[in-house]
Amino acid sequence: MPIGTDSETSGGPSSRVKLVGRALNAAVSHAPWLWPLLRAPMTRYFDDLAITWDDRTGAPGVDHLAPLAVAVTKIDRRPERALDIGTGTGVAALFLAREFPYASVRGVDVSEEMIRRAKAKVGLDPDGRVAFQVADSAALPYGEGHFDLVTLLNTPPFFAEIARVLRHGGHVIVAASSGDQTPFYTPDAVLRRGFGRHGMTTVKTGVIGRGSYFVARKGD
Numbered sequence: 001m002p003i004g005t006d007s008e009t010s011g012g013p014s015s016r017v018k019l020v021g022r023a024l025n026a027a028v029s030h031a032p033w034l035w036p037l038l039r040a041p042m043t044r045y046f047d048d049l050a051i052t053w054d055d056r057t058g059a060p061g062v063d064h065l066a067p068l069a070v071a072v073t074k075i076d077r078r079p080e081r082a083l084d085i086g087t088g089t090g091v092a093a094l095f096l097a098r099e100f101p102y103a104s105v106r107g108v109d110v111s112e113e114m115i116r117r118a119k120a121k122v123g124l125d126p127d128g129r130v131a132f133q134v135a136d137s138a139a140l141p142y143g144e145g146h147f148d149l150v151t152l153l154n155t156p157p158f159f160a161e162i163a164r165v166l167r168h169g170g171h172v173i174v175a176a177s178s179g180d181q182t183p184f185y186t187p188d189a190v191l192r193r194g195f196g197r198h199g200m201t202t203v204k205t206g207v208i209g210r211g212s213y214f215v216a217r218k219g220d
């Protein structure tokens with residue numbers, strides 16, 4: 001079921017959810033300085049959605065994760081350190097941990113309620129390879145060049161911060177579970193331009209089922 005769908009009333013995201021998503025993605029992509037004004041209402045919005053997120057969106061399911069699953073096959077090196085931004089209930093981070101069994105994986109989100117649910121899923125993680133924390137992707141709590149791979153599934157991109165925390169040659173994947181019907185969708189042209197301004201090169205874009213993905217690398 002597409003992100004934010006009202007399962008009882010329609011087969012796609014409600015127009016209100018779509019409107020909120022598009023407005024947020026446009027603001028973050030084109031006017032990131034607006035984020036401090038949007039942060040509190042957006043965080044409350046996602047805190048409220050957290051409790052029903054997995055049921056409403058089918059987040060742990062194949063359709064939700066498909067574009068990310070295809071996109072990781074387009075990168076040329078297995079990551080040692082991966083970060084999932086706007087991780088929500090953590091499904092993409094947990095997918096990365098399964099896909100790359102030797103990588104350490106971090107997931108961040110501004111919503112405490114989302115992170116609470118993500119953490120509950122790794123309560124018994126024996127080696128501490130996966131960890132979640134509340135953090136704002138406009139100011140990530142990691143040093144320069146820390147990650148080999150950064151992923152965003154259905155989440156707005158702060159281009160400068162993503163480029164900063166990626167090592168040279170590292171990859172970013174931006175995936176949308178319902179392609180351009182995803183409320184929190186950023187068009188490829190905007191991603192290409194935004195990452196390009198921060199020294200990143202587009203590697204691959206594609207569509208899988210109803211989902212879409214964009215892959216870029218830091219450097220040439």
Ligand SMILES: C[S@@+](CC[C@H](N)C(=O)[O-])C[C@H]1O[C@@H](n2cnc3c(N)ncnc32)[C@H](O)[C@@H]1O
Nearest residue numbers: 046059086087088109110111136137153154155
């Ligand atoms: C549409 S949800 C996607 C959640 C998850 N990636 C998924 O696909 O199930 C977008 C998520 O991004 C988070 N988010 C939005 N802006 C953020 C920011 N500046 N920093 C960190 N997380 C953010 C929201 O709290 C929300 O959990």
